[in-house]
Amino acid sequence: MIRLEKRAAPSRIWAYLTPVVAVLATMVAGGALFALLGTDPWQAIRTIFWDPIFGEFAFYYRGQLLVKAGPLILIAVGLALGFKAGIWNIGAEGQYIIGAICGAAVGLAFYPMEARWLIFPLMVIAGAIGGFLWAMIPGILRTRFNTNEILVSLLLVYVAEQILAWMALGPLRNPEGAGFPGSRNLRNYESAANTELFAGTGMHWGVVAALIAVIFAYILLSRHLTGFHIRLTGESPRAARFAGVNPTRLVLFCLGVSGALAGLAGLFEVAGPSGQISIDFNVGYGFTAIIVAFLGRLHPVGILLAGLLMALTYIGGEAAQATLGLPAAAIQAFQGMLLFFLLGFDVLTNFRVRFGARAAA
C-alpha cells in the first residue's frame, strides 16, 4: 500500500528537482504523443530541444530564443507575484493586447515626426499604463464588490480581442494600406521601432525590461516588506491579517504590477518582432506565461530559466513543423502536458511517499 505522509516543511531538494523531473517526464510523454502522430520521437525531441541551440541552423534560432523568452518572462514575473499571494490574474493576454494597442496608438499619433528620445519612451509608458488600467478592472471589482478576479480577468481577454479587431480594422488601420486590416508597421518608423540592440542576438528593449523585472521582483520578494506580505498572505491569509497586511492594497498592487508588465510585453512585441497591430497579433504569450510562472516555481530566477526553456519549445516547435511536419498544435499540447507533470510531481515537495501498511498510531 502506497500512502502519502505530510512533510513538516516542504522539501528543498524536491522543490528544485520537480521542474527537472517534470520536463523529463514531458519529454517521454511528448515522445509517445509524437510517435502516435507518426513522427520519430527521438528526432522530434532532438529537433525541439537540441537543434535550435547546437544544431546546424542555431545561429538563426539562438536570436529567436530571447525574442520569445522576453515577453514570457516579463509577464510571468508579474503573474508570479499575485500567484504567490493567492491572487489569480489569468487575463494577462488581455492586458498584453491593451498595452500593445495603447503603446502603438501613441506611436502612430506622432507619425511621421522623428524624435526617438520622446516618442519611444512615451510609447513604453502608454503600454504599461494600458496594461495597468486593464488589470485594474478586475482589481477594483474584486476589492470594491468582491467579484471573483479569476473570471473577470479571463472574460476581459475576449473583450480585449474584440477591441483589437476593432482597432485593426478601424481607428488604427494603415491609411496607406490599400484597405488591408492592420496598422502601419512600426518597425519601419524609426522613432517608434523596438530595434534589436545587438545584431543577431535577438536582444531588444523588451528583453532588457524582462531582466530588470526579474531583478526587481527578486529584491521585492526577498528584501522588501511588500514582498514579505505577499509571501505571508499566500502561506497563511489569517496570519497576514493579524500582521496588519492590507488585503485591498495587496490585491491592487499584485494585479497592477502584473498588468503593467503584461502591457509592457505587448508594447515591446508590437513595436518590435510583430511590428503592427493586426487582428491576430497576439499569440497566447499571456497564457503560456502562466505555465512559465509555475515551471519557475513562482521564483524570479526560476522564471528566467523557465521562460528560456518555454521559448525553446516554441522555436523547436516551429523547427519541427518545418522539418518534420509536426502540427503547430502539438507544441501547445506539449506545453499543457508540462504543466500537468509539474503540478503532479509537486506532491513530492510537500509529501513523503511511504510504502507498506499504515503504522499503528
Add this chain to the structure above:
Amino acid sequence: MDFGSINPVLLIASLMVASTPILLAAIGELVVERSGVLNLGVEGMMIVGAVTGFIVTVETQSPALGFIAGALGATLLSLVFGVLTQVFLSNQVATGLGLTLFGLGISALMGQEYAQLRTPTSPRWEFFGLDELPVIGPIAFNQHPLVYLSLILVIFVWWFLKTTRSGMILRAVGENHDAAHALGYSVIGTRFAAIAFGGACAGLGGAFLSLVIVPQWTDGMTAGRGWIALAIVVFASWKAGRVLLGAYLFGGISVLQLNLQAAGIAIPVELLSMSPYLITILVLVIISSGRASASGQAPASLGRAFHASG
C-alpha cells in the same frame, strides 16, 4: 436597420439552442463545486468534447455515437484533473488552468484533419404534429433531443442534491470534508464521481456546439463558453434552478446580439460581439457586491485539498 426581421418566437427557440452548451457545462460544474472541488478546466473539457464528438460523428456517421464520445472524451480529461488534484493534491486553480491550456492544444491537434468536413445533422423531435402549433410549437415541441436532456438534467441535479441521501453526502463533503471523512464517507470517491459527472456534462455541451449549433470543427470554437459557465455557477449561488435562469439569460444575449448584427443596427459589430462577456462581468459584480466575502455562499470546502492524516 430592420427590427421587423427579428421574430420573437424564433428568437426564444434559438435562445434555447444557443444556451444548451453553457447550461450543460454549468450544471455539471455546479455538482463539482458542491462537492468542494473547483475545476477551472471547463473550457478545456468542452473543447475536447467538441472535437471528439465531431471526429466520431464524421467517422461513424452517427450523431448519437458522437455525443457519447464527446461526453467520454471530456470525462477522460476530467479524470486527469481528478488524479492530479485528489491523489497528488495539486493546486486546483493551477490544475484547472492547465486542463484548459492542454485541452485547447490537444483538441487543435486532434481536429486539424477534420476542419473542412461536415457531419450528418441529427433531427429535431417533432412530437406528433404538436410542433405545428403557433408560438408554443417551435419553442416547446420542436427542439433537439439534447435541449430536453439538458432541462431534465437540471431537474435531476436539483432533485438529487435536495432530496437524495447521496446528494446529501456530496453536499457534506463539499461543506466540511473533515467531518464527512470522520463520519465514514469517502471524500475522494465522492469528489471523483462529481468530477467525472462535470466532465461528461461539459463534453456533451461541447459536442452539442460542434454537432448542432455551428456544426463544424474550428480551433478554439468554444470561445469562452466554459468560462461563462463557471461565471453562471457563481451567478446562480450554487443553486440548480438559477443555473437555468443564468444560462438562458446569457444565451438570450448572445442570440439577440447576433440578430442585431444581422439586422444591421448602428452599433459596431465588435461592441455587440463583446456584449455577452461584458454583461457576464456586470452580472457577476451585481451578484457578488452584496456579499461579505469573495467566496459568498460557496461551499465551505471549495478549492481546498483533502488529505486524510493520521
